[in-house]
Amino acid sequence: MDISDIPPEVLSLTLGQLFEYQCEDDPESPIHYGHLRNARLVCRQWNKLATAHLFRTLTLDAEPENGMWSWKHMPWSHIVNSETIQRVAQNIVICSHPEDLEEDDDASDVEGGATEDDDDDDSGRFGVAVNGIAKLPNLKSLQICFAEKCQGARDTSEWWEDDEETESISHRLQTLKTVFGAIRKRRAAVDKDNRTSIIRSLTLKNLQNIPIPEFTSSDLYKDVMKDINELHLMIAHDYNEHGPDQDLDRIERQTYEPYLQKELLPPLAHQLRSLTLTFRECWGVIPAYFDGKGLVFPNLRTLTLGEFVIGHHDQFDWVLAQKSLKTLRLDRCFIVSYLRVMNEQWDEWRVPTHDWHEYPEGSFGFTEGDHTLGFSGTWETVYDRIREGLPKLREFCSVHHEHHNTFDRRESMGASLSKLRYLTFDSGSCPSPWIEAEDNSGTMLFGNNDPAVCPRDATESERYVARKSLNRAEETELGDTRAFEDLLWAVRGRG
Template identity: 35%
Template sequence: MEKVPNEVLDLILSHLTSHRKNDDLYQARLVARRWNQLATKHIFRTIILYNNCITAPVGFQSWHKLLGQESVRDTAQRVIIHTWPDDVRKDEGPSYYDWDKWEHDGEWPAFTSAIDRIIELDHLQALEIHFSPMCRGEESHWNEYDGTDDDREMPGERKAALEAVYKAVKQREARGLQENGARISPIRELRVNHLQNIHPPDVLVNGLLKGIERLDLNILQEKNSFLNYEDFKLPEKFQFDGILRNTILAPIADQLVELSLGAQYEWGLLPARFKGKGLKFPKLKKLKLDFYAIGYYDQIDWVLDQKSLTTLHLDDCQIVTHLHFNGEEEEWGISTDDWKNSNEDPWLRDEAREYYTFDLRWNTIFDKIRDDLPRLTEFRASWAELCGTKEDFSTRYIHFTTDDFPVPFVQVETLERMKGCKNGPWDVAHAAYGMDVAALEALKKTIYERRKEQSI
């Protein structure tokens, strides 16, 4: 291996890391001095500020020790900040957290000083902010539950974390503007994990998002007691899709090169619809959608309008083929223009009730993607998160019924078992399998031919 060029060895070592686990790279550092130098670059390219019951009580000493090494500061290109100690409840945790000061005044000196260390990272290019998976929405609705926030990261605490990060980012930029200042790389990538589905703080919309070219948002909704009927009807469920479009995405549409949108729930359809029509991303090359629910013919049109796309990933996106309400369609102001009224077969549990059907199928979407995105050279449609394997895509169709609140999106197989009529009129996935696969294969063939032409 002594004769292997550094460029080749560096490429080999880059494949030793998986899901930010660097055990193999740690071993590679022991082989030789040259291996150590190259492996170190990969190990510390991404560094993580952990916030938990081990790091917080001692003032995040391990983080400060890590950033005390010049080699780490010179290498780091991505920082992941965990804003919330998931392993601590406010009513049980030790006294090193002053929750009221953090939530209302943004004061947590030990944590904010740890965040400030990113000021020293000249080559930082990407930021990830990981919030807690537990949240609470509008204060006016807190009394509907137990009222406790002991296991939740509240809106004020999330805002405080964003403000601390933005303050550090601005101070880092200022270093590069000073006379004889350091050459500071711009931060062009932002990932926000568990972004709460409420109106975002101004520090995010008019602060951290400015200049971002690669954006990854994973959206979170409030969850309370198990199978809580009211969770699906919280105000933010009706408001956030519009906020996402108009407040978050539209102002930065001209600058985005990559965009990933996903949620911890089926989004984009009910109880409110994501209206992407008119959104133009002139520079967008890569788009990824997770758990996007489709129930209207034009719901995918905003994706097809992005003619600059070269990569499209649809992960766990589903078409809703049958919908049943108990009057909610009028209460929620839902358009039923694309749906057909039907009562030909009982809706579940052998009861004859009216419901809606939606006849869009995946073959139509695959055909449109093939025809309307002429620059597309990479495509993926996967339902692995829902069905466990990449090969199985039986969950590409789903049903919606308010009878099953608070989880109204129901897998087709579940309904079939309850009705006892496998491969019956509800089993759209089986009936559409042939034409869906044929359209997908045609799309893959077209993409393969485009890539082949580009390589010539």
């Protein structure tokens, strides 16, 4: 059999594998397309098929040296005006624009030039570039990628250090308005030309954890979101990289998850077929609570949760209520086994405490006045409930990459039982209160690891040096392994 005898469909699938991540162990590593570019040189057929893969996803970003918008150093105007790329481009990633490009009084000399139809907000270089999506008739998905660092609500008396990579709330809001405006303009063209596709998938990477009701209640937002049936959210938060650590005291940490559950998601519930909820840090239990009660997605087929923490026996019920689910992905999701909350935070947060056992003051070596708690939940119970409660499930994935979630590679996520599946919470710990177990052993660290009450006159060594081994993964290994394997066996059998 000659290579020319291979059906084009099979050859296309094969060529589509000719890319690699620059760092395979880093889920956020960029893709290297060198082999795919070389494949275009083989023959006309390979050129056509490889081109479709090479230009399937475009990234609109600004070159730092000149501020011009490009894709892989190719001028953006050349990209959107290329007939070849117009035919094959299906996905676009739009990186939020630098502050110095927000206002540009002279847009007439930028790539593509401004048009009379451009709104005032779109008169800058960024707006002109984004409006170029109207020239890509086959787009199916769009991603807005904000900077990871953001600026939340601040008290002027607080010491907080920002750098040039920090994006303000107003900057992010303007980016959303500009991109949504371009999507709406393109949607108007769809009504006139049935050969233009509708953007159905929206990804917001590093969306800030601050409610923006003035935008989400606008006609612009509603006009765009009515077409969306796939929504993928990566939520970023304001954090203090240097100096006194006050991250947990950000008001957004206490308010955003209830807003997500009660206001942002419900209006979209009936139209979504795929949903991804991922945060940059563990979420769901404390300092805010998310149990999904009241959320019903009757048409949801795929749900991906990233960094979600289970801390109550009924906290996963909302997932099990989505009976239409065929794919469930758990990306660095955990069960919290031990928690320590300092007294002043305990009074302020007022999180639910049902299912928590409170240890006596001084347990685990912590000082008196702190609240030290334990949760008895196990993955064995969660896995069994998934197997029994989601009868249509055909794919189950669960991974725990150390320090990195797989938001950008969720569709290639596998399934493994990790030693990292349990963790602890200590509100006095920096830089993160979420303390993961050791990757290879599952050994945990929580105070001195000893639930016995530490005497008031205890030395620093007695209070803070581990006195016992603490390993929840080891304690639950038999039951968790049995339930995990039963779940995988059942899901595969349904396929």
